[in-house]
């Protein structure tokens with residue numbers, strides 16, 4: 667069977683459409699969805715509608731998909747703070763049947779193909795806590811490489827393999843899990859590795875890749891009786907056109923700080939959110955603002971200062 671593994675679409679319907687077209691051209695026979703379908707960009711319904719139209723699929727939910735369950739119980743009159751404006755906008759935008767669809771998705775599935783167990787989770791650490799997602803994140807990549815160098819992906823893969831094959835906790839964890847294929851996502855970095863009789867596949871991010879390459883990521887997995895093949899694919903699409911659509915959306919109007927930073931990540935292919943959050947925390951402490959999540963005032967002022975410090979142009 668030939669599977670197209672797609673994850674971390676994050677409301678980017680244009681990237682998802684491009685990936686689906688490519689997967690069709692590659693003769694994908696089934697689809698594996700590894701979580702995080704909605705928040706970030708303004709097309710949650712379009713993405714979920716397209717997913718539900720696909721017949722032959724295996725699907726789980728990611729950590730960002732569960733944030734809506736938390737939203738549901740909140741007092742909506744307080745939904746004015748800066749930090750979560752994007753999440754609230756997405757919650758309101760999503761049709762109720764799409765909320766229902768997400769809510770009941772499992773967090774972990776196992777199925778078999780040719781007798782081989784295929785595990786699907788959103789995070790690698792869900793397979794075993796000893797394998798830390800943080801150790802193989804885009805944040806680590808940037809910290810190790812200083813910034814957006816051309817060979818960032820190469821360096822990143824080196825870092826991942828270093829951790830994967832040499833870190834004692836990770837090695838112990840890999841050794842202790844059963845043989846099979848492990849599919850996950852979460853870090854928005856596409857990679858795969860084999861160890862003993864285990865194959866690990868991070869499908870990367872379709873809608874918001876953070877490994878220094880901006881094309882939409884997905885991975886093809888072929889499982890046949892005698893052999894197995896993993897093929898990583900990157901699909902180009904019109905990012906400028908998508909960005910101008912995002913800037914004209916209700917999401918941008920309601921949550922321009924968060925959305926601007928996501929646009930920066932999208933167009934550069936690198937992590938910025940984590941660094942901005944750290945900057946905002948430092949700023950809030952400096953002005954002795956104890957409010958968390960951050961107020962609109964603190965959030966927007968931190969953004970203005972962060973842009974200045976990082977020479978980000980409007």
Ligand SMILES: [Fe+2]
Pocket residue numbers: 674676702728730852854
């Ligand atoms: Fe994600």
